[in-house]
Amino acid sequence: MTDTTTTAPATTPADPAAALTHPLCRTCGTQYAAPRPDCPVCLDERQYVSPAGQQWTSVAELRAAGHTGRFEEEGPDVLGIGVTPQFAIGQRALLLRTAAGNVLWDCVPYLDDSMVRAVEEVGGIDHIAISHPHFYSSMVEWAHAFDAPIHLHEADRQWVGRPDPAIRFWTGRTHHLTDEVTLINPGVHFPGSAVLHWSAGDGALFTGDVVNVCPDNRWVTLMYSYANHIPERPHAVRAAADLLSTYRFDRIYGAWWHRVVPSHGNETLTRSVTRYLAFTHPTP
Template sequence: MSSSESIASVTGNQLPICCTCGVQYGAPRSDCPICLDERQYVGWDGQQWTSLAELRAQGRRGRLEEEGPGVLGVGVEPSVAVGQRALLIRSPSGNVLWDCVGYFDDDLAVEIEKLGGIRAIGVSHPHFYGAMTEWGRAFDVPVYVHAADRAWVGRPDPTIEYWTGDTHEIAPGMTLINAGTHFAGGTVLHWDADPEGRGALFSGDIFLVVMDRRWVSFMYSIPNFIPERPSTIRRALELVEPFSFERIYGAFWGRVVVADGEAAVRRSAERYLRFALGDGS
């Protein structure tokens, strides 16, 4: 974050944020395309908007809490919209922020600067774009979004880098993988140099860590319970197969597979496909 710039001077303070999905847009509008899509929903009281300034005035504050070795959760209290938390991956080669939230303030930025700042931001899919442009601008770092999801970006900005293909390294030992579940650009992040030396996968809800944290699932729409297509799941498995990982960090506080992550993905996919395709009893 620039030493001469405080949050109070950032132009995004008054920009609209959808109350249902938490995504910030670059100009006022009547609807939220992300919520109109069948993978999300418009709030039951109709389209509602807020802003960073309003959220701070309501008493929202940032939350930083350890989620695993070398990994800090970055969230908001009280929660905003979907309620996900981001993850600050603390690496000797520079910290990476995985996914984003629809909130940002000076205190949160200062605390993250004390931890070494951020060298890059990677985002899994549109529901977790949050205020990603605000974060990228404040820390003057690239925000990596897969080009397949470019049309969903609500606040385009030069800080956003659209990558293509199946994989893309954004920092030493940190590789984005276009798994393609949930959204065409649905992305997971692999960290091969985690402190335990076994690798870690950051999945957002592209691979959804479920309540029984030995398992994950794969959904086209999570709130509307639309299952993912078997062919898409098979492609995702092929893409992550070369990567080793013990832990899987999901989208929400505490949703972490702490052991046997590779096997958890395989057996979860096998179970899903068995039920989806009607194979076996």
């Protein structure tokens, strides 16, 4: 494991209220430092530009439109945080209440004062870690609100839409946040994709949609592009499965509400990868 101390340069205005007007892509929810004609995240083949064309909003506009936070317990010491009405991709973040402090896993595009108060009531945020660029969203807003560092893999640096000193880039296959919490780079979906392993209790794996928990939560899957139905390369899926098999986890937490494998996580991943490879790379 190598932990780089490189941070992104600041582009944030001194006035917090002005920051709330940073452009926010309506399709993917990525926040950018300044107005621009396009969203690079949506132009990539793993995402898409709306048929209506590129459209922008801001956190301030979402507040005025009546968006609010949604909070639900998703598992032992795991609090789900989302946005209602649903916006952009619609993922929910997860707040892990660990022995060494709270970790926000993944992020959502929206934040308001009531959400800040609700999170502060359960201990705030000590670290933010994000699975891949589709969920970078308004990560800098969250980092500033809680004075928390953001941990991203160096391989996905190019997708950061709003550089900021709160962002810390790591390299290699693993990065330890605490004695219990490890970030792992499985190398699927994006080169710098990450999943989070929490070793407490029976262990849990937090995957966003790098390893996607299916609607039938007896299964997970891996894809290069979910939006455009492009399968991940078989050799990359095998390598990711081999790496993750070295960790013990009972639960797997996906990217959307209630997408949780409640038990036998290791067996679920192994069985799902076997099924995936049978369809994408069948034996002659």
